[in-house]
Amino acid sequence: MIKPEQIVFSLVFALLGLGFLRLHAASSSLTPSLQAKRSCPYTVIIKTSCSSTTSTRDRISLAYGDAHGNEVYAKRLDDPVSRTFERCSSDKFHIDGPCARDICYLNLLRNGSDGWKPEFVKISGPHTNPIIFDFNTFLPNRVWFGHNLCHHG
Numbered sequence: 001m002i003k004p005e006q007i008v009f010s011l012v013f014a015l016l017g018l019g020f021l022r023l024h025a026a027s028s029s030l031t032p033s034l035q036a037k038r039s040c041p042y043t044v045i046i047k048t049s050c051s052s053t054t055s056t057r058d059r060i061s062l063a064y065g066d067a068h069g070n071e072v073y074a075k076r077l078d079d080p081v082s083r084t085f086e087r088c089s090s091d092k093f094h095i096d097g098p099c100a101r102d103i104c105y106l107n108l109l110r111n112g113s114d115g116w117k118p119e120f121v122k123i124s125g126p127h128t129n130p131i132i133f134d135f136n137t138f139l140p141n142r143v144w145f146g147h148n149l150c151h152h153g
């Protein structure tokens with residue numbers, strides 16, 4: 001015959017076992033492949049000003065993020081083949097990166113001798129309201145340039 005104490009003991013051991021499995025599952029979710037799956041898809045639209053250079057061969061990099069250390073970085077956005085960043089054009093990019101909650105800064109880096117005048121950059125993502133950063137100015141060469149609206153402290 002089974003005593004009530006035995007049932008309680010079995011239950012306690014079963015729960016401990018479940019707890020162990022859960023802990024194990026949590027630590028294994030830190031493997032890089034699963035981390036990559038947790039990244040978020042963003043749509044980035046960049047409008048090039050109608051008073052920019054006709055086109056540009058400059059290398060363009062982009063970085064943006066939130067106030068919690070989540071930064072999305074794209075090393076190269078330009079593509080001479082598909083003729084990105086022509087005067088008056090809009091270019092759309094799909095970029096995967098860390099899941100930012102509220103994007104509050106954005107910087108562009110231009111590297112080259114053609115020059116480029118973006119009008120604005122618009123970012124949309126799954127956990128952030130769409131946000132537009134206005135530029136309307138020729139970017140300086142080889143320095144990160146942009147906006148930081150994050151509230152510190």
Ligand SMILES: *[C@@H]1O[C@H](CO)[C@@H](O)[C@H](O)[C@H]1NC(C)=O
Binds near residue numbers: 142143
């Ligand atoms: C600009 O591009 C050159 C290669 O043409 C590279 O050596 C240099 O490090 C780049 N500068 C920046 C700030 O990215």
